[in-house]
Amino acid sequence: MSLIDLKSIYTAYEGGDKPVIKDLSLDVDRGEYVVIGGPNSAGKTTLLESINGLVKITHGQANVCGLNVACSADEVRKRVGYVIQNFFFDPFTPFTVEQVVMMGRYGRLGLLKHPEQSDYDAAQRAIELVGIEDLVHKTIGTLSGGQQQKTMIAHNIAKEPEVMMLDEPFSNLDFYAREYLQGVFKEIVRKGVPILMVAHAFDGLPDIPIHLIVMNRGRITYDMSCRASEVEDIIRKECKVKG
Amino acid sequence: MLEPLIQNNVVCHALEAMIFSSIACSILGVIISRMNLSSIGFTMSHAAFAGAAIGMFLGGNAQVAAIAFSMAVAALIGPVSDKAKMAADATLAVLFAMSMAVAIFLISYMEYMGKGLSASALLFGDVISLYREEIYALASVCILSIFFVLVFYKEISAIMFNMKIAEASGIRVKLVYYILLFIIAISVALSLNIVGGLLIFVLLVTPASIASQFCFNVRSMFVAAPLIALSVSAFGVWAGFEFTLPVAPLVALLLTGVFAISVMLSFKRRINTKIH
Numbered sequence: 001m002s003l004i005d006l007k008s009i010y011t012a013y014e015g016g017d018k019p020v021i022k023d024l025s026l027d028v029d030r031g032e033y034v035v036i037g038g039p040n041s042a043g044k045t046t047l048l049e050s051i052n053g054l055v056k057i058t059h060g061q062a063n064v065c066g067l068n069v070a071c072s073a074d075e076v077r078k079r080v081g082y083v084i085q086n087f088f089f090d091p092f093t094p095f096t097v098e099q100v101v102m103m104g105r106y107g108r109l110g111l112l113k114h115p116e117q118s119d120y121d122a123a124q125r126a127i128e129l130v131g132i133e134d135l136v137h138k139t140i141g142t143l144s145g146g147q148q149q150k151t152m153i154a155h156n157i158a159k160e161p162e163v164m165m166l167d168e169p170f171s172n173l174d175f176y177a178r179e180y181l182q183g184v185f186k187e188i189v190r191k192g193v194p195i196l197m198v199a200h201a202f203d204g205l206p207d208i209p210i211h212l213i214v215m216n217r218g219r220i221t222y223d224m225s226c227r228a229s230e231v232e233d234i235i236r237k238e239c240k241v242k243g
Numbered sequence: 244m245l246e247p248l249i250q251n252n253v254v255c256h257a258l259e260a261m262i263f264s265s266i267a268c269s270i271l272g273v274i275i276s277r278m279n280l281s282s283i284g285f286t287m288s289h290a291a292f293a294g295a296a297i298g299m300f301l302g303g304n305a306q307v308a309a310i311a312f313s314m315a316v317a318a319l320i321g322p323v324s325d326k327a328k329m330a331a332d333a334t335l336a337v338l339f340a341m342s343m344a345v346a347i348f349l350i351s352y353m354e355y356m357g358k359g360l361s362a363s364a365l366l367f368g369d370v371i372s373l374y375r376e377e378i379y380a381l382a383s384v385c386i387l388s389i390f391f392v393l394v395f396y397k398e399i400s401a402i403m404f405n406m407k408i409a410e411a412s413g414i415r416v417k418l419v420y421y422i423l424l425f426i427i428a429i430s431v432a433l434s435l436n437i438v439g440g441l442l443i444f445v446l447l448v449t450p451a452s453i454a455s456q457f458c459f460n461v462r463s464m465f466v467a468a469p470l471i472a473l474s475v476s477a478f479g480v481w482a483g484f485e486f487t488l489p490v491a492p493l494v495a496l497l498l499t500g501v502f503a504i505s506v507m508l509s510f511k512r513r514i515n516t517k518i519h
Contacts, residue, residue, distance in 0.1 A: 054411060075413075076413075077411060079413075084407060103397075103401045103404060103409075106409075106412060106414055111395075114397070
């Protein structure tokens with residue numbers, strides 16, 4: 001069975017007159033680098049949040065990491081890393097970067113269990129991998145948007161997830177940081193952890209086969225493998241945007 | 244507990260009650276203030292007030308009724324917010340209005356019926372006439388609050404950081420949030436007799452706000468807020484009895500004064516103007 005196995009799923013928000021995702025099926029295996037593109041309000045974020053059970057699936061069957069999302073959403077979220085799209089931390093947020101990265105382990109640990117040395121080690125490895133060692137003692141609210149973004153990526157890497165989902169992870173990052181993190185993601189994929197990344201900018205994608213998903217109005221309109229260099233053209237074509 | 248140190252039983256009981264209440268409320272206040280749920284103190288205190296009015300109206304134990312009604316309101320906050328898709332603050336405002344309406348309705352009705360219900364003890368508290376059992380109950384709730392923070396520290400800190408990120412991490416946010424609401428309900432209901440429904444808000448919000456002016460991490464806030472609350476409350480009880488002043492309002496004023504000073508002195512707001 002695929003690590004992510006969605007069969008004809010529908011999702012809708014309360015009060016919405018139409019489903020946001022309609023009759024969507026998707027298979028993702030270990031070690032795949034999935035790029036999800038499409039216009040605004042195509043349902044890309046909703047798809048990610050349906051996969052980890054943050055948004056309820058109204059019809060269809062969703063299995064993630066061998067678990068039924070409808071019955072075991074909490075368990076699924078412990079195994080799936082998810083870098084959310086929008087976050088805001090006020091300047092007085094009393095948490096350091098080190099603490100925030102460590103929090104990535106908390107869900108996995110479960111209730112009433114305290115972090116052990118192996119958890120601190122995982123957090124330290126994530127900090128080093130993302131390259132934020134110089135920020136560990138700073139409070140997150142005092143950092144720039146890009147530094148906060150890197151911290152949230154490290155928070156999810158520390159979790160050592162079985163699936164990694166990233167919603168516009170490069171929105172606050174400069175070119176160098178994007179290129180560096182693409183290398184980090186390539187390494188994660190090489191270890192067998194699939195990445196699902198919603199993005200609007202595709203420069204610096206790693207030179208590996210890309211599983212490209214294009215969405216429009218809640219449906220998948222394109223679901224094929226391609227080269228990194230082809231991603232932008234395919235999305236433009238699918239969304240009928242002139243290049 | 245403090246009898247060997249303080250000869251006067253009334254002062255001793257007042258001090259013990261104030262210490263336990265201020266520690267419990269200030270610890271919970273740290274969580275509440277970070278989650279932008281400050282109005283929970285206001286709502287829960289008025290729920291306890293309404294519960295006490297129901298208890299008196301039915302001729303039962305006002306405090307037991309206050310706890311029961313507060314817990315019922317606490318049980319409603321989460322599900323109503325989820326169901327109505329409203330911010331918890333809006334739900335709190337609705338439940339506050341409902342609680343206040345129940346309390347005023349019953350008090351007015353009893354006055355009209357000639358039964359005469361004095362609301363002043365519930366509104367302003369009465370530290371002088373406390374029973375030993377009430378102090379034991381407050382000590383228990385104080386221990387419960389400390390225990391809650393120690394046991395669920397990692398979940399609480401993640402929720403205080405960001406609720407959505409905590410949920411996405413696989414933390415059982417709702418479970419911890421609902422337990423928190425219940426402990427607040429019990430703490431507020433039991434503290435009602437001491438500082439009253441109107442001033443309990445001060446114990447919940449002000450010590451945490453003072454601590455936030457100086458603390459850079461949440462762990463130190465959990466230590467600083469109860470220490471501030473305890474020191475000011477103990478001083479307030481001593482000063483109240485020494486100079487024959489109303490204890491609860493005095494403590495509230497002292498805490499507000501300390502808050503004002505802490506805002507002026509806070510080094511967190513200092514801007515480095517050095518060029519080199």
